[in-house]
Amino acid sequence: MAELEIRGVTVKHGGITAVKDASIYAERGEIIGLIGADGAGKSSLMHAAAGVIRFDGEVSFGGTSFGSPREAERLKPKIGLMPQGIGLVLYKNLTVSEHLSFFSKIRGLKEDAALNDYKHRLLKMAGLERFTERPAGKLSGGMMQKLSLICTLIHRPSLLILDEPTTGVDPLSRLELWKILEEIRESEGTVTLMSTAYMQEAEKMDRVYLFDSGTIIASGTAEELNETVKGYVYEPVACRSDRCIAAGHYTYSLDPLKTPHKEPTLEALFFINALKRGVEIPEIVVSERESEEPIPQVVMEAKGLTKRFGDFVADDHIDMDLKSGEILGLLGANGAGKTTFIKMLLGLYPIDDGELVLLGKPIRSAEDRLGLKARIGYVSQHFSLYKDMTVRENLLYFASMHGIDAKKASSRIDRYAKELGFTSYMDSLPTELPLGINQRFSVAAALLHEPVVLFLDEPTSGVDAIARSQFWQMLKLLKRKWGIAILITTHYMSEAEYCDRVVLLKEGRKVADDSVENLYKKHPAAKSFEEIFLHYYEDGR
Amino acid sequence: MSPGVIRAYILKEFRELFRSRLILIVYILPTMIIILFGYGIRMEVTDARTLIIDNDNSTISRDLSARFEHSRYFDTRVTSGMGEQEALKRIKQAKVDILIIIPDSFEKRLLHGEKTEIGVFIDGAFPVRATTMQNYVKGVIYDAARSLTDKKPTNLITVNSRNLFNQSMRDEDAIVPGLIGLILLVAPAILSALLIVKEKEEGTIFNFYSSPIKKSEFIVAKLVPPLILHTVNIFILFLWATWLFEVPFRGSFLLYWAASQIYIAISLGVGLLVSIITRTQIVAIVLTIIITIIPGFLYSGMLMPISSMSGESKIEAHIYPVMYFNHIIYDTFLIGQGLDSPKNRLYLTILFFYAIFLILLGSRLMKKELS
Numbered sequence: 001m002a003e004l005e006i007r008g009v010t011v012k013h014g015g016i017t018a019v020k021d022a023s024i025y026a027e028r029g030e031i032i033g034l035i036g037a038d039g040a041g042k043s044s045l046m047h048a049a050a051g052v053i054r055f056d057g058e059v060s061f062g063g064t065s066f067g068s069p070r071e072a073e074r075l076k077p078k079i080g081l082m083p084q085g086i087g088l089v090l091y092k093n094l095t096v097s098e099h100l101s102f103f104s105k106i107r108g109l110k111e112d113a114a115l116n117d118y119k120h121r122l123l124k125m126a127g128l129e130r131f132t133e134r135p136a137g138k139l140s141g142g143m144m145q146k147l148s149l150i151c152t153l154i155h156r157p158s159l160l161i162l163d164e165p166t167t168g169v170d171p172l173s174r175l176e177l178w179k180i181l182e183e184i185r186e187s188e189g190t191v192t193l194m195s196t197a198y199m200q201e202a203e204k205m206d207r208v209y210l211f212d213s214g215t216i217i218a219s220g221t222a223e224e225l226n227e228t229v230k231g232y233v234y235e236p237v238a239c240r241s242d243r244c245i246a247a248g249h250y251t252y253s254l255d256p257l258k259t260p261h262k263e264p265t266l267e268a269l270f271f272i273n274a275l276k277r278g279v280e281i282p283e284i285v286v287s288e289r290e291s292e293e294p295i296p297q298v299v300m301e302a303k304g305l306t307k308r309f310g311d312f313v314a315d316d317h318i319d320m321d322l323k324s325g326e327i328l329g330l331l332g333a334n335g336a337g338k339t340t341f342i343k344m345l346l347g348l349y350p351i352d353d354g355e356l357v358l359l360g361k362p363i364r365s366a367e368d369r370l371g372l373k374a375r376i377g378y379v380s381q382h383f384s385l386y387k388d389m390t391v392r393e394n395l396l397y398f399a400s401m402h403g404i405d406a407k408k409a410s411s412r413i414d415r416y417a418k419e420l421g422f423t424s425y426m427d428s429l430p431t432e433l434p435l436g437i438n439q440r441f442s443v444a445a446a447l448l449h450e451p452v453v454l455f456l457d458e459p460t461s462g463v464d465a466i467a468r469s470q471f472w473q474m475l476k477l478l479k480r481k482w483g484i485a486i487l488i489t490t491h492y493m494s495e496a497e498y499c500d501r502v503v504l505l506k507e508g509r510k511v512a513d514d515s516v517e518n519l520y521k522k523h524p525a526a527k528s529f530e531e532i533f534l535h536y537y538e539d540g541r
Numbered sequence: 542m543s544p545g546v547i548r549a550y551i552l553k554e555f556r557e558l559f560r561s562r563l564i565l566i567v568y569i570l571p572t573m574i575i576i577l578f579g580y581g582i583r584m585e586v587t588d589a590r591t592l593i594i595d596n597d598n599s600t601i602s603r604d605l606s607a608r609f610e611h612s613r614y615f616d617t618r619v620t621s622g623m624g625e626q627e628a629l630k631r632i633k634q635a636k637v638d639i640l641i642i643i644p645d646s647f648e649k650r651l652l653h654g655e656k657t658e659i660g661v662f663i664d665g666a667f668p669v670r671a672t673t674m675q676n677y678v679k680g681v682i683y684d685a686a687r688s689l690t691d692k693k694p695t696n697l698i699t700v701n702s703r704n705l706f707n708q709s710m711r712d713e714d715a716i717v718p719g720l721i722g723l724i725l726l727v728a729p730a731i732l733s734a735l736l737i738v739k740e741k742e743e744g745t746i747f748n749f750y751s752s753p754i755k756k757s758e759f760i761v762a763k764l765v766p767p768l769i770l771h772t773v774n775i776f777i778l779f780l781w782a783t784w785l786f787e788v789p790f791r792g793s794f795l796l797y798w799a800a801s802q803i804y805i806a807i808s809l810g811v812g813l814l815v816s817i818i819t820r821t822q823i824v825a826i827v828l829t830i831i832i833t834i835i836p837g838f839l840y841s842g843m844l845m846p847i848s849s850m851s852g853e854s855k856i857e858a859h860i861y862p863v864m865y866f867n868h869i870i871y872d873t874f875l876i877g878q879g880l881d882s883p884k885n886r887l888y889l890t891i892l893f894f895y896a897i898f899l900i901l902l903g904s905r906l907m908k909k910e911l912s
Contacts, residue, residue, distance in 0.1 A: 052750040053911040069910040073753065081751035088744035093560035094553065105549030106754055135560075 001063070003028045004049075004159060004191050009057035011044040018044035020214045021057070026193065026207075029185045033202040034195040035266065036211030037464040038435040042195040043084055043163050045211075049193060050081035050161045061159050061191075077107070080157030084164045084195075087144030089151065092137030096128055099136060099151055107155040122150040125180045127173075141381075142173035142334025149177060153184065160184075162194040166201060167462040168381075170333040170491050171530050172537050174201070197462050198492070199266035200530070210269055217273060226264045229272045233264040245271050245281060247469035248498065267465040274466060282421025284470050286477035290412070293375075295324045295452045296360050299485040300345065304354035307340050314340040316508040317354065322453070322485045327475060329499030330489045331533060336505040338489045339381065342455050345487075346378055359452065374402060377451035379442045381458045385430045391417075391441055392426045395448065402449035409448065416444040420474060436467025440474065447478075454478070456488040460495060472498050493530035504536055511536050542758050550754075550762030554736060558766065567732060567767075571724045571774045575781050579717050586673045588616040591639040594628055595621045599648035605685050606643075614677050615639070629662065638664045639674055713786040718874045721778045722804070722867045723837040728774065729805045730829045732767040733812030738825040741816075749909065756909050764809045764900070771808075775801040782874070791877030796885075800869045803892045807862050808833070810899025817906050836861040862895050 002025040011018045019041030026032045034042040048055040051072020058067050061079075066072040072079075083089065090099060100119050109115055123129045126146035131139065136147060145165055152160065160181075166174045178201070184190045194205070202208050203222040210218040210225070218225055234251045237259045244253035250262060252271040274281060300322040307315040315337040322328050330338050343349045345356070347369045356363045358372055385394050392413065399409035417423045420440045425433055433441070439459050446454060460468050472495065475486055488499070496502050497516050504512035512519065519532050526532045558564045591609055595602050598621055609617040631637040642660035650657040661678055665671040740746040749759050775798060782788045790797075811833060819825040839854075840863040850858055858864045865888040872878055872885055880886055 047911060050751050051910075052747065069750075069908075073909075076751065076753040079751065081747060083744065083747045083751075085744055089747050091553065091557060091745060092743075093557050098553075098556065102549055102553050103748075106546050106748065106752055108543060108545060108753075 001060075002026060003030075003062060004193070005058075005060045005065075006045070006049055007058045007060070009045060009048050009055050009059065011041070011048050011053060011055045013044070017214055019048075019211075022211075022216050024193070024209055024216070024219075026191045028189040028191060030206040031181060031185060031192040031194060031204075033205035033208040034193065034211060035197075035199070035202050035208055035269075036195075037270070037466070038462065040211035041214040042211050046081070046161050046163050046193060046195065047083075049159075050079055051076060052081065075159075077155065078157055079159045079161065080152040080155065081161045082148050082152040082163060082165055084167075086141045086168050087136060087139070087148060089148050090136040090144060093135055095133050095135050096123075096139075096147055097132040099147060100154060103151040103154045109155060118156075119154070122153060122180075125176065125183070126150050127176060140333075140335030142169040145169045146173060146177060149180065153180070156184075156188060156190075158188065158190055160190050160192045160194075162192065164195050164197060164462060167197055168334075168458060168491065170336075171493055171533050172333045174198070174491075175534070178204070197464065199465070202266050208266065210273070212273055212277075218269065222266055225266060225269055229264050229268045230261070232272050232275075233262050233268050234259040235262050242280075243275060245275060247271060247466075248472065248494075270465045281466060281470070284421060284473045284477060285419040286474065286481045287415070287419065289450045289482050291450045293450075293452070295483055295485075297324060298322070298357075299324055299359060299453045300487075301357040302345070302354065303356075305341065305344055305351060305356060306353035307337070307344055307349055308352050313508050315344065315505075318505070318508075318510050320503055320510070320513070322487055324452070324485050325479055325483045326501065327479055327486045327488065327499045329496045329502040330487060330505065331493075331496055331502055332489075332505035333537065337508040338505055339457055341505070342378075342457055342487070342489070345455065346376070374449055375452045377443075377446035377449070377454040379446050379454075379456045379459055381461070385438070385442060385445070387429065387431050390427050390429055391422065391433070394430065395441070395445055398445045399448045404449060412448060413444075416447065420444055421470070434467070436463045436470070439463055439467065439471060443471075443474070450482075451484065453485045454487070456486065458489050458491065460490055460492060468492070468495070493528065493533055496529045496533075504533065506537060542755065542761065546754055546758050547762045547765075550759070551765055554762065554766045558770075563732075563735075564770070567728070567770050568774070568777070571728050571778060572781065574724050574727075575717065575720050575778060576785075578720050578723075579713065579781070579786050582712065582716050586670055586677065587614055589614060589638040589674050589677070590636070591615040591617045591641065592623075592628060592631060592637045593617060593619045593641045593643065594623050594625075595619055595643045596645040597643050597647035601648040601651060602643045605682070608681050608685055609641070612677075612681060615681075625660075632662060632664050635664070635666075639678060641678070714788050714875060717782045717786045717788050718870045719841040719867055721782065721801070722841055722863060722870055723834070724778060725771070725774070725801055725804050725866075726808050726811070726837045726863065727830065727833045729767050729771040729808035730812035730815065730833050731826055732770070733764055733809045734815040734819070734825040734829050735812075735822055736763050736767065737813070737816035738819055738822050742821050750911065756904065756907060759909075760813065760900075760904055760907065764813065767809055767812070768805060771805050772802065775805070788874055790874055792873030793877075793879045794873075796879050796889075797870065797873040800866060800873075800889060800892065803889070803896050804862070804866045806896035807892065807899055810896060810903055813900065813903030814906070817903065836863050840864050841867055862892060865889075865891050865895075 004026040006022065006024040009022050010020050022045050024032065034045065036042055044053065047053040049059050051066060051069045054068060058065050061075055064075055066075060094102065104115060123132065126149065128143060128147060131143065136144060139147065149165055166177060169177065181192055185192060196202055207219060207221055208225060209216050218228065232252055232254060234253060234257050236246060236249055237251045237257065239246045239251065239253065241255060243255050244251065250268065251257070251259065252268060252275060254275050298321055302318060302320045304317040304319060305315055306313065306317050318341060330341065332338050340349060344351050347366065359375060361368060361372065363369060389397065395413045396409060399413065417426055422437050422441050425437055430438055443459065460471060463471065478484060479486060490496065499516065501515050502519070503510060516529065520526065523532045523535060526535065593606050593609060595606055606617070606619045609615045625642060628640050632640055640662040644658065647657055659682065663671050663674050779797065783790050812829060815825055815829050819828055840858040840861050868888050869885050872882065878885065
């Protein structure tokens, strides 16, 4: 019998079946991946395995089995759960070291030298030794995730359940997180159950389960799974039937194409599955903008932009420019100063030093920005939508905030909904939507007033492969049809390749600013953009 | 139960309370309520602005004016020769509350045993206040009439006292003890509900769900901090009542303390129950306020004595804990019978079991799993 066996587990949320008859097994020391679109049932299954939700079926671990949260109590000392959501289990006002001490106390660990050593090791692994006195609320997203992970590890669980621990975490922190996982599985034989939105991560796992609408539709090692879709994956080419999708660097087709085949990645599973099930993937369309206002050549020009928080320099003399018809990717580890930089551009943080020219206008005071707001679009990390209003109501509200008259707004909203493929969700609340739809609708809200520049802060974190590919299609169309400038931050290095130019920040300084091709030329040994990214970060470490 | 786990949780709660500054609300809110309501609710009227137009200017009329001038209920100004229209305009402009017009030859007619009339106009914008002022004015005038014509006593009406044990007729004495009952029901309930619902709303509740912490440990850890913090309020509120509002305290302080402590436990039980059915902090606050303030007010005995209630309202009054606590609290402040009174003993016992019942019910209903 395997160390962990989940047999026929079904979880219902108020009548709706979140996951149905799911079975998973894992041997000692294995890392098991759960992948699938948002809302496919991964979290529910993990909650059942951690014994925090009622379910039908059985979970057994190390010979002990349970069928309800009450029965799971016996196993809880052995289980560690890190639920989905950045810094979800952290107390914003408590410091890093207070967290470790709280978690070790509620787990009833003996306070001795060994525990102290272990704490130090965890802190070092997570790169948090220098931040022990910082409140969790003031950590960057990646640091919060690493802190959550080490808090989950403090009692040395033998079953580790991690729900998207790497979403919103930069490549470097992801690598460190993986190092921690590898280390404990080697030394303690920990079984890890982990969901992820990064397919490169899933490829490193011992076995992967693919979820779709509450059921497990495929499982196996990455190679085994890739083998099943190999015949459908081609070099990029335009599609002619609805049994075919062109997405970025790949084309997926159920019917044979004349184009040569291409080696698939796990992302292909999502597309092929959608095609096989006949799921209609709405094609993204963007029509010309209604306004004929000319767009300046240089949209934004920053010289030596600096932001300090006390002694801490978040952005240190950053020079950057953004031209119309350009997609600029702003990359960097969590806490490198990306969000702070965007917030300075928007006037959400005062600029401490340096010069900023926006749309040809030098910005010195808040008054200088007044006229500009109508020409800037912004989507924040958290999609600032009102949860108690439907999609339509939200969009109408944003339109009236921009002073667009009701008739025009209403027709524009309907057009966007159709073009960006969320017409059927117009009367739902944002909380009921899949993340991918939420993300497109947030961008639609930022586009209502037809801005000439769009700032997007991590719009794709946690969004599944299909929705992300549609999102990028939308950005490319916006660039081509509208000719506007787009500044985007992301942690998906594969997405960086869709940008015309990337700027790399490291600890508040700019370390690279070039086109993707040029960067590949400078680093001929790099097989992927991720390696280029890591190269900059590993220098001088 | 493991003391180490509970201690760690409680320490965390205190750190969060202090760092989020929620601690300020724990102490400002009760004091604010007692000061706002204590000064704000006035049923008696003092210093009513009174204008007497004495058109007679005789010994009797001056004596009558003097009685108004010497009363603390009236802030009197006497003039003569002001026209009625002019005087009524003052009331319209809300510069005067009461207008009394003594006609000329008032004394002469009285001495001749003839009927005479005193004109009294009262600002009736607030009917209850107007009725009170009217009664005061009547009282003074009849009182004067009696002393004048002691030979033939007339049907006299005097102002009747509202509260037997409140001889000085002070509103503070009637209201402030009731406010303590209101505050000790509302404030601890809000805090305990918040401490639990905050974790639900922010997701940190997973730390409880996914670890071996027992439900009992979690509940103790969540209820002890509000219990400790609000125990201090028992003393603070006592000080405000006796020192700021000068309410007499005739009973046993120990009984006051014990009853209040049990009452806080009841309030924590209410908060615990609210936290079970709510998911967001804002809903928890609103719900707690609704289910504590309304009965806290209606059945406090502040607005209406429980003994005068009947039917459903009487049953309701007996269901809520407010009535039992207020009975004891008014006794300790104004009467001082204490535990000699069998009713107080009974009510204290009821409160004790009420608290145990609520907290046990809450512990029973709380689930250590996602809902």
